[in-house]
Amino acid sequence: MLKKRIIPCLDIKDGRTVKGVQFQNIKDAGDPLELAKRYSDEGADELVFLDITATLEKRQTLVKLVEQMASKIRIPFTVGGGINSLADAEAVIRAGADKISLNSAAVKRPELITEIAEAFGSQCVVVAIDTKLVEDQWKVFVNAGKTETPLNTVDWAKRAFNLGAGELLLTSMNHDGSRNGFALPILKDVAATVNIPVIASGGAGTREHFAEVFEQTSVSAALAAGIFHESVVNISEVKSYLKTLNIPIR
Amino acid sequence: MIAIIQYNAGNATSVKNTVESLGFDCEITSDQQKIRAAEKVIFPGVGAAQSAKLYLKTYGLDNCIQKLQQPVLGICLGQQLLCAHSEEGNTTGLGIFNAKVKRFPANGIVPHMGWNTITPVKETALLEGITAYDDVYFVHSYYCEPTSETVATCDYILPFSAVMQKDNFYATQFHPEKSAGIGLQILNNFLKL
Numbered sequence: 001m002l003k004k005r006i007i008p009c010l011d012i013k014d015g016r017t018v019k020g021v022q023f024q025n026i027k028d029a030g031d032p033l034e035l036a037k038r039y040s041d042e043g044a045d046e047l048v049f050l051d052i053t054a055t056l057e058k059r060q061t062l063v064k065l066v067e068q069m070a071s072k073i074r075i076p077f078t079v080g081g082g083i084n085s086l087a088d089a090e091a092v093i094r095a096g097a098d099k100i101s102l103n104s105a106a107v108k109r110p111e112l113i114t115e116i117a118e119a120f121g122s123q124c125v126v127v128a129i130d131t132k133l134v135e136d137q138w139k140v141f142v143n144a145g146k147t148e149t150p151l152n153t154v155d156w157a158k159r160a161f162n163l164g165a166g167e168l169l170l171t172s173m174n175h176d177g178s179r180n181g182f183a184l185p186i187l188k189d190v191a192a193t194v195n196i197p198v199i200a201s202g203g204a205g206t207r208e209h210f211a212e213v214f215e216q217t218s219v220s221a222a223l224a225a226g227i228f229h230e231s232v233v234n235i236s237e238v239k240s241y242l243k244t245l246n247i248p249i250r
Numbered sequence: 251m252i253a254i255i256q257y258n259a260g261n262a263t264s265v266k267n268t269v270e271s272l273g274f275d276c277e278i279t280s281d282q283q284k285i286r287a288a289e290k291v292i293f294p295g296v297g298a299a300q301s302a303k304l305y306l307k308t309y310g311l312d313n314c315i316q317k318l319q320q321p322v323l324g325i326c327l328g329q330q331l332l333c334a335h336s337e338e339g340n341t342t343g344l345g346i347f348n349a350k351v352k353r354f355p356a357n358g359i360v361p362h363m364g365w366n367t368i369t370p371v372k373e374t375a376l377l378e379g380i381t382a383y384d385d386v387y388f389v390h391s392y393y394c395e396p397t398s399e400t401v402a403t404c405d406y407i408l409p410f411s412a413v414m415q416k417d418n419f420y421a422t423q424f425h426p427e428k429s430a431g432i433g434l435q436i437l438n439n440f441l442k443l
Contacts (some may be wrong), residue, residue, distance in 0.1 A: 074433065075387070075430055166361055
C-alpha cells in the first residue's frame, strides 16, 4: 500500500536553515546538510528545501548546496524558492534535485508549469500555494506571503493541476507557525479537487495533528519545519504513532 | 567499472553518487565502447519515453543496449524502455521484456508518488535480503504490466511489475538510489552479481 509521507521542510537563507513564524521573524536553525542527514536517519520520507534568499548573486550558493545534498542524501528532495524560469529549474534539477517547486512565478506566468513539465516530466513539478483566509474566502498569496492575489485557492489548484503540475504543496498562512493543527477544510477541498498528490503544510504542532490531517483529508503527505528543527516532536515518534492508528506509514 | 548510460532522460548523477557510496567505480557515459566494456551497466531514466527512445536511436544506443551480455539494470523509465511498447507517445521499446507499458487510469491519483511495498514473486539475486514488507520509492505515471518476467509486484490502483528480470537484464520501476537503506541493498545486490 502507498504510504503517507512525512516531509520536513528546510527554509534556506544564504546557505543556512532558518525558520520564521507566519513568514516573519526569521531566525537561524542550523546547517542544512546536517539537518537533512538527521531527518533522513529519523525516517523522513522526502525533504523540501525552500530557498528564501532574495538576491540573484546568492543563487549559485543554492546550486552548490543542492549538489552537496544530492551526494549525501538517499531519499528524494524538492527544491523551491526563486525558481522563475525553465533555466532556473534546469540548474537545480541537473544539480540533483528530484523535484522543483514553483510559487509566485507560476502565478505570474502559469505556462511555466507546462514548460517545466514538458521538459522534465510532471513528476518533478510541485506547485506551492500559500493561502490565507480573507473574509471567508481562501485566497492565494505570493511573494513569500506578502501580496494578496485575486485567485481563489481551489480554482488555482485545479488550474495548476490542468497545466501539468505533478504535486501541490498547500501552506495555510493562518496556520503556519501556530502549531495548532493543519487547515483541514481547505486541504480537504483541494485534495478532493485534483488527481495529483497534495502535501499539507502549516500548523503541525503535535503528532495528533498529523493523524488528523491524514484521517480527515485525502492529502498524500504532511510537511513541517519548526517542530522538527526544535525537536518538539521527532519524525520517528510521529511515524510510530501514526502506525498505531493504522495509517499507512513507512 | 560500472557504466551509467547518459542520455537525455537522466537521474544519472543521483545513481552515480549512490554507486560510489557503495565503493564501486563508475562513469556516466554515452560512449558505446565504454558501455560494452563495462562490468555492469545501469540504464537510469526520468522523463518522457518518446524523446528518450528517439535519442537512444539517434546515437545507436538502442542496439548497443540490446546486445549487452553483462548484467544490466534499468531504473524507472529505463525499465519501461526495456519493454516492448509504451503507451506514452506510442513508443516502441527495446523489447527485452515482453511487456506493455500503460498509463495508470485517470480516476486515481497520478503520478504514483511515494513509498510503497514490493512483493517478491520469484527468486532473484537482485532482491536477496528483501522482505515482502519493505518499502521503496516510486514516482511514475506509466506502469509495466505483469508478465512471466516479473519478479516482484507492487499494488497501486492495480498490480504492476515493480522488478523484472530476463537473463542478464534486471529492472526496477522504483528508484533504488532514492530508497534509503533498502535501495542501497538492492543496488549492492546488483553490483555484486
